[in-house]
Amino acid sequence: MPETMRMDHAITYGYRSAGPFHPPAVDGFHSHLQYEIYYFHEGICTYIIGEHSYHLRPGDVLLMHGRTLHRPHPEPDHPYVRSTLHFDPTLLHEYIRPEHIGGLLLPFEQSGNRRISLSREEQPELEQLLAQLAVLPLEEQGNVSFRFILKLCELLSMLASRCQEEQKDSSRAGKELYVQHILDYIETCYMHEITLEQIAEHLHLSRAYITSLFKEWTGMTIFKYLYHRRISQARLLLHYQRELSITEISRLSGFKQLPHFSRVFKEIVGCSPESYRSRSFSAPNVQSH
Known part of the structure; x- marks a missing residue:
């Protein structure tokens, strides 16, 4: 042909x-x-x-x-x-x-x-x-x-x-990138006050979109993740910065009110910050061999 x-x-x-x-x-x-x-x-x-x-x-x-x-x-x-x-x-x-x-x-x-x-x-x-x-x-x-x-x-x-x-x-890659930007923003600013408006403005997206997108990809809300990140930081400070007071640790972890910090800490960890620190103090030191 x-x-x-x-x-x-x-x-x-x-x-x-x-x-x-x-x-x-x-x-x-x-x-x-x-x-x-x-x-x-x-x-x-x-x-x-x-x-x-x-x-x-x-x-x-x-x-x-x-x-x-x-x-x-x-x-x-x-x-x-x-x-x-x-x-x-x-x-x-x-x-x-x-x-x-x-x-x-x-x-x-x-x-x-x-x-x-x-x-x-x-x-x-x-x-x-x-x-x-x-x-x-x-x-x-x-x-x-x-x-x-x-x-x-x-x-x-x-x-x-x-x-x-x-x-x-x-589209999936674009959404994943947006979620990563949200995570990066939280990682940078978790010790300060964070609002949905701030995150949305930072990404040039709507509040509704970042809320639904983050929940779709992580299975939790933005604020639930934020609280988990703050409590994770608080646990490190309680364990390694023993000279810091509970109030200072609350502030350095991003909580403005001590009662709020104590309530969220207990919900996530299962005990109060004071109890957690006491357990850390009483835990035996691990010897390296």
């Missing part, structure tokens, strides 16, 4: 093209109205899309809406093997129910341009779909082949699912 199949300007497919890159413009940058799926099989190549530069490795997929100026920079004297599929997204409306189209095109329309780096385990499935597209007729009775469209939708569905997984991972 020919290396490149074309159906007017609705769909163009080049499977495992290995020829040199012939830029359509003097500087190599170009744009188009079609969406583009670019798969990098082999070689050394840097791909520029707008202000982003991607150093490609085999198994990388680029999803582009096409309007942003882009161009590859393949390394000369090295193989440059790629598959490229350009398609007019309005084509799907002629073949696919409207409620299914949004999900298939979401990776192009949500972020515009993106790279997906497939693992070695993921690459065979996508490469098989590309190979299956290459043996299907592009045209049937003057129209785009329905079989080609169905296989294209299978490819789009796979890529959309992969993008959703990445988005979930990214």
